[in-house]
Amino acid sequence: MIIVFKPKTKDEDVQKIVKQVEDEGLTTHIVVGTETTICGIIGDVTKVDPKQLEVSPVVDHVMRVSEPYKLANRAFHPEDSIIDVSGVKVGGDHLALIAGPCSVESKEQVIAIAREAKAAGANMLRGGAFKPRTSPYAFQGMGTAGLDILVAAKKETGLPIVSELMSADYIDEFNEKVDLVQIGARNMQNFDLLKEVGKRCTKPILLKRGLSATYEEWIMSAEYIMASGNPNVILCERGIRTFESYTRNTLDLQAIPVIKRLTHLPIIIDPSHAGGKWWLVEPMAKAAVAAGCDGLMIEVHNDPEHALCDGPQSLKPQKYTELLRQIKGIGEIVGKKI
Amino acid sequence: MIIVFKPKTKDEDVQKIVKQVEDEGLTTHIVVGTETTICGIIGDVTKVDPKQLEVSPVVDHVMRVSEPYKLANRAFHPEDSIIDVSGVKVGGDHLALIAGPCSVESKEQVIAIAREAKAAGANMLRGGAFKPRTSPYAFQGMGTAGLDILVAAKKETGLPIVSELMSADYIDEFNEKVDLVQIGARNMQNFDLLKEVGKRCTKPILLKRGLSATYEEWIMSAEYIMASGNPNVILCERGIRTFESYTRNTLDLQAIPVIKRLTHLPIIIDPSHAGGKWWLVEPMAKAAVAAGCDGLMIEVHNDPEHALCDGPQSLKPQKYTELLRQIKGIGEIVGKKI
Amino acid sequence: MIIVFKPKTKDEDVQKIVKQVEDEGLTTHIVVGTETTICGIIGDVTKVDPKQLEVSPVVDHVMRVSEPYKLANRAFHPEDSIIDVSGVKVGGDHLALIAGPCSVESKEQVIAIAREAKAAGANMLRGGAFKPRTSPYAFQGMGTAGLDILVAAKKETGLPIVSELMSADYIDEFNEKVDLVQIGARNMQNFDLLKEVGKRCTKPILLKRGLSATYEEWIMSAEYIMASGNPNVILCERGIRTFESYTRNTLDLQAIPVIKRLTHLPIIIDPSHAGGKWWLVEPMAKAAVAAGCDGLMIEVHNDPEHALCDGPQSLKPQKYTELLRQIKGIGEIVGKKI
Amino acid sequence: MIIVFKPKTKDEDVQKIVKQVEDEGLTTHIVVGTETTICGIIGDVTKVDPKQLEVSPVVDHVMRVSEPYKLANRAFHPEDSIIDVSGVKVGGDHLALIAGPCSVESKEQVIAIAREAKAAGANMLRGGAFKPRTSPYAFQGMGTAGLDILVAAKKETGLPIVSELMSADYIDEFNEKVDLVQIGARNMQNFDLLKEVGKRCTKPILLKRGLSATYEEWIMSAEYIMASGNPNVILCERGIRTFESYTRNTLDLQAIPVIKRLTHLPIIIDPSHAGGKWWLVEPMAKAAVAAGCDGLMIEVHNDPEHALCDGPQSLKPQKYTELLRQIKGIGEIVGKKI
Structure with a gap:
């Protein structure tokens, strides 16, 4: 200093x-x-x-002349961390392919999407049971019943489950039912929640970047979880807020090389939430893999026109299948196996 | 639509x-x-x-052609809301003058500052017992013991207490000990917390604007609290994140006329956190009152060089006293009584 | 409306x-x-x-229900525009590969770099003769002498020349010596200059996006040039200003699909200026091609440690050669020939 | 370093x-x-x-441990610079009150507004003859004819003239007809123009802050003018670009104390362009004076509903008169005489 x-x-x-x-x-x-x-x-x-x-x-x-984080710092842990999500590896030369609907709506819906996603090549299933919504009048998710539907889809397809936790009150239930526990962008600096998932979560954490969080703040939030006892943190870039309003957010793909230089943690990209438009998902997913990300989280819905939430940014299963074909080729060039 | x-x-x-x-x-x-x-x-x-x-x-x-909020909307409630904080009125032609240390550090400290702040003209006492900190290694506040010190200071001075709530687990305690419950900028979209303070808090809520929250999102968070049952919400602008890095944040004083046009809720300004430098507090406090705000929340510390948190943005009591003298004059010109 | x-x-x-x-x-x-x-x-x-x-x-x-631009609007010109830069095509399935030093420093330097860039696969040569610098005390470029060096390098290698024009006073000279006339980010809304290059420039224009320009403003600046008489405009994304300060700017790759949807103009990416660090150039260049861009403008320098300007973001020729090998593979997958 | x-x-x-x-x-x-x-x-x-x-x-x-600017730096020039604009002093305890229409439209209009502005207390007249417009299809100003109208209004009222220069080609004409030469926000880093006005302008320069310029970049642009030979620079904050889209820009009043700490130059505020709505002008003008600015530039129009440009942000003369009454009171409190 x-x-x-x-x-x-x-x-x-x-x-x-x-x-x-x-x-x-x-x-x-x-x-x-x-x-x-x-x-x-x-x-x-x-x-x-x-x-x-x-x-x-x-x-x-x-x-300051050095970074304020220790556990997440690559300087003290030069090799890539590879996180095991119920058998699916994330980091190193592995590529996590997480797909599924924004919200869990019904058992039929989730199982149908899970099957198609798996057939396309996805290796994890996402689905929101508890939904952070800007408006108190919007659909807030199915809650516990939604988690049970995800568990049923896992039983059918074998795909590990990713879902968002919004309150420490549900940690025990998530430990039981979910394989990768998401902390949403709006809770990235909900420090009480970070401490609790650090202490009590037995599953890896997927930590989304806050809408206007700097790299350092984001890493410090990972450090909170790690310092509280849970070393298994995967970072997820999902777009940052800028002056541009044509897109919902601006996807920051420089985050990939920067995070890999500063930390040893895996980083995955969510192109669906960043742009908010389905036609941005495909080019941005390919770009993310070319830039060296460790995974993609993509919204896939079999009927986006009637989705209860975020339909406009969802891909239909057929488009997702085509996308993964190209992703595979790009992954090979940059050293990721699928 | x-x-x-x-x-x-x-x-x-x-x-x-x-x-x-x-x-x-x-x-x-x-x-x-x-x-x-x-x-x-x-x-x-x-x-x-x-x-x-x-x-x-x-x-x-x-x-959309109309706003997504109803309860907070001035269109359906044309008069200013005046919120009663244990006898101190906020809104209309009343000016809330909230002062105190960033963190509660000791009983002697808080009582000394409270007395000086009151003598200067403050009508509420602030103090952090639970502190949101970017680093897990930084001082996290005294917790419950800190609240008890604030209660003691209230007994001494009669000043109502403002303090930040970070977890719904403490709502009962805050209902008992605190007069105005602050929701911090980083929790502005912690929707579970908003719902809980809406349902269970018996005291008014001071809702800080998120670091990159739009006016509409901020008002929607107030709407969450109001729709959950607590109509007594005061908004607090504390600086937004921009590209400028010389100051901590950019204080957005246009928020004052905008919030007053769109909603009927009071809005107060926190110039201490916005700029992060004590010499910005005085000109920005005067500017805020000139622009028509309903109150000021200012960090006052009797020994900023040894404060445990945010010393650089704290005023010494003597400077605060001088400031309030000028504030009084400006308040008279713009129709606020002190 | x-x-x-x-x-x-x-x-x-x-x-x-x-x-x-x-x-x-x-x-x-x-x-x-x-x-x-x-x-x-x-x-x-x-x-x-x-x-x-x-x-x-x-x-x-x-x-408004429709866009304020006409000539650049894809709605009225559904096919991709393909711009001819002295024989090198930009747009459609063509990929422009522009390389060279930030500033022209000497004849030996430029010719050496131009040869190596061409051998690696570059098809245009960039070099700054007139340099926009934040400080009046920084090196301002060699001016006309710099242009003559570029012309000599073109004679040697056959590569068309890209260079920045900062004042309408030099348009005649640029018409004679330069093949693609760059308008820099800081002049994107220098409307007098836009009108003049529209009226008097006989060469295509490379219009960089301003540091905080919206897509619409950027397209409107292209519209200025087109409406003034020069239809040959190529857009160049070079990073936008956000709150993040670890990188110089945030590269916005969503610009690629967005610009292609809204306009018929080609869009190329400058990953060197965006991040300001050489180790960001490689992953971002690959990402840009995967996302469908029409070209890359990359700073290549044979001795970055002694460059007069922007050395930290320059690639050595060997790294550039390796990069183009991977770019070629990614280009094939997304339908670009090299 | x-x-x-x-x-x-x-x-x-x-x-x-x-x-x-x-x-x-x-x-x-x-x-x-x-x-x-x-x-x-x-x-x-x-x-x-x-x-x-x-x-x-x-x-x-x-x-770096010290600033990159010298001539503008307060460290080497501790007293406030006071700039003389054809007899009207700007800086120190003087308050510049610049009023007038966004665009010059006709002689009758300008003279009528100038008279009313002067009667209200304004001490300079603004009016755009050359207009920077985002769209090539929008009204671009009356040009030279507009300047002549301003000269006529000066003859009538004695008010010095402020007008924007967009191209170095007009410097001689501005030297003859205009008292304070404005460089607009979009030209803040048009370095060729800055050098030319530094070398050839015989009148003081009003340098507007770019839409996303940092304090340091803004000061460096002033340094360009000063280093080129013209020491008489007044800075003007006019709002910066943020994520908020309800207002046109976010007025950054912290710029006032920051600029005064870092430089010795006067700073004035343009509340009309910042918010883009007339009802924001009044509270922000009062706030700016309370924060210690050296002047206000406000759009006043006698018929905003039929203005050719920026009517929505213009005050009618009567409102301006009322505003100056309150400004006078606030100015007295903070040590400015009117």
Whole structure:
């Protein structure tokens, strides 16, 4: 960590700050420049709050030189983490292909879609039982009954289940019924929920990026889960909020190489929620695989025109089948096996 | 609601959509333009999901003509709502002046600050007992012990207490000890929490705007609380996320006239969290009052250099006292009494 | 175009607006809803300024139902435009592969890079002679001497030249020496320059997207050039500004399918400027081709550590050669020949 | 400037970089930390391009510790600059009150508005003769004829004239007819234009902030003008682009204290363009003055319903008169005389 002092700070004022830092057991190193004096801090800088040092009237600003996350940091864990989701591997050269309806609507619907998705090549089934909706008047999901339908579809097809958890009250039920527990974008910084799934969830976590979360904040939310006891975290980019309003969100595919450089965690892409239009899903899914992602989560619906939620961004099974054919070819080029 | 059809849509395809809408008990009205045909929908359009209609290959897009919120909507409640917080009125020509430390650190600290804030003119006391922190390694607040300290400070000064609730597990305790229950920016779309405070909180709610929430989403979150049974919601703007990184966030003061036009709810401003620097607090507080806000929430700390959290954005009591003197003058000009 | 009136607007006030619109030779159509009255306008709505109608106190808002651009609009020109850049085709199933240094530094440098780029498979040469720089103290480019070096490199390799024009004063020189005239992101709404290149440029234009330009604004800037007389416009996405600061900009690959749906113009991607880091170029270039772009503009430098400008985002020729090998495979899958 | 090396960089690699820096005549200072080695650079760091150092595979990143601007920097010019606009002072305790129509439409119109604005208390007249418009099909301004009308209005009222310059071709004409030359938001990084007005404009420049310009970029554009020879620059905040689409742009009033801290230049606020709605102008104008701005630029039109441009954001003269009454009171409180 580096303290940058204001121009013309007196030596005695610099020394006061130095003493404050050294009292925490850290070592300091002063560099006197032509205009500015700086102070390098050596040791376990997590003991020092940079914001706090900036309160001093002689401190201009404080800069970190290393990342605030440890467990998720690739610097301390150079190999890719490969997460096992009830037998399906995510990370390394494996490609997770998660498909299914936005919301669980009925047993017939889910089983029919699950069969077609599996036939196309999907290796996990998604479906929302608890739905975060902007409006209190919109369909809020089938809840527990929805989870049971997913369990039935798993029994039929063998596909592990991905579903979103919105409240810690349901962790035990998710541990029993779900294989990969999704934390939604809007709960990415619901820190109480992160701690609870870290402590109590026995299944891996799929952590979606918040709509305006920086890479660092997103990784820090993964760090919350890991520091609370659950090391199995998969990150999921699903579009960020920008000034553009023609698309629902802007899909940030640079997240793939960046996350892989900063962390050892797998990253998958959700092109369905990002753009909000079905005709964006196909090109963005291919782009994501070409950029090296570890998986795709895609909404597939056998009757999008009558879906209870997010029909406009769902692919029909036939289109999904065609898409996976091209994905397979691109995966081979970039070193992913399907 | 208006359906815009794609250019050259056949009449029979238009009629199919019309039938689908009329089957929901709504009336339609077709307007054939030179390039485009549109269909106006009359009746209770909450029955129709515009996203769903857009799935149809003949529909270009669907536009709403009215807002999706009812209870918060000024159109159905033209007078300002005035919320009573344990005797302190918020809204109309009343100005809430909430002051206090970011985190509760000790009884001595809180009582000292509360006394000085009250002497300066504050009429409510803020203090964080449960703290949302980006890092799992940062100070997470004193919890229940912190609430008890706030209660002690209230006993000393008579100032009603504002504190943040992060989990529905603590609602009963907050009902007992806190006068105004804050929902933080990062939980603005924690819909389970919104429903619970709507159902079970007996105190008014202070709903902070999410870091990248649109006005409509923010109002919809208020609508969640109101629709679940608690009509007493105060909105709080605390800065939004933009590309600018010199300041922590960008304070959006246009929110004041916009929220007042769209809703009947009071809106207060938190200039401390927005900019993240103490020297921004004073000019932004004055600006907020000049723009017509219903209150200010300001961090005041007697020793910002040693605060456990957010010292850089805290004012010392003396500066706060000076600020309120100017605020009083501006308030008089714009029709707020202090 | 649709006028949405405020709730409870009197019929006579509606009629006043109707008259105003019909006086412009347009036809109107009133739909009276339960809460709101709307008015559809039929005819050449470019005669009506929606912003102007919104001044009326009885008008809530005005919505367009069709796009404001004509010449660039795919609705009126369903086939892909294929632009000929001195013999190299851009658009359709052709892939433009533009490579070269950020700035022209010396004849030796440019010719060496041009040869290696051509050997790798590039089909156009880029190089900045006039450089837009944020700081007045930074290297501003070699100017005319730089253009002459590019011309020499073209003579050597046969590669057509792409270079940025910053002032209309140089149009004649660019017409003579350059094959594809780039308008930079910061000049995307320099409307005087757009008009001049529309009127006077005899070469195709490469129009970069502004850092915070919406799709519609970007297309409208293309429309400026086309409406002024130059129909040969290629669009170039180069990253947009978001809240994320780890990368220089966020590359928006959804732009590819969106631009192709809204317009008939080719779109190429510049992954070098978007991320600002060389290790982002390779995955993003592959992603862009997988998403269906019509070309890539990539910075290639034989000695990035001593480049005068933007070294950190440049690929060495060897890496570029490897990249094009993979690009070729992906191109085949998505229907682009190289 | 500080170089942060990658963890585990070998000493010999550090020394190579050190040598490279010292060859530029600079002094270095190495600090070896527990995880990372850093190198402080002392001397005239404008000789070093931080981006260039980051190309090295052993350099993690490079951080500046001081600002890249000199002439605009308050550190080297602690007192407020006060700019004289043909007798009207801007900066210090002076408040510029610029009013007038968005576009010049006719002599009668401009003179009528100018008289009413002056009677209300305005001390400068604005009016667009050359108009930057998103659409090539929109009214582009009256051009030279418009400037002559403004000159006539100045003759009538004595108010100095503010008008936008879009092309260097008109600098001589603006020097003759206009008192304060506006560079619009879309040209903030039209570097050729900035250099030309720096070199050839004999009048002060009003530099609008780009729609997504950071504070630093904006100040660097002022630095361009100053470094080219014209020290008289006034900055104008006019709203930035965010995700919010209900308002046209988000007015960033934190810009006022930030600009005043970083530079010595005056800053004025344009609340009309920011929000795009007339009912936002009044509260935002009052807020801007309360926050300490040096002036307001407000669109005033005697017949907004028939304005050729931007009617929705214009105030009628009567509203403007009332507004200035309140502004005067707020100005007194914050130390501005009117």
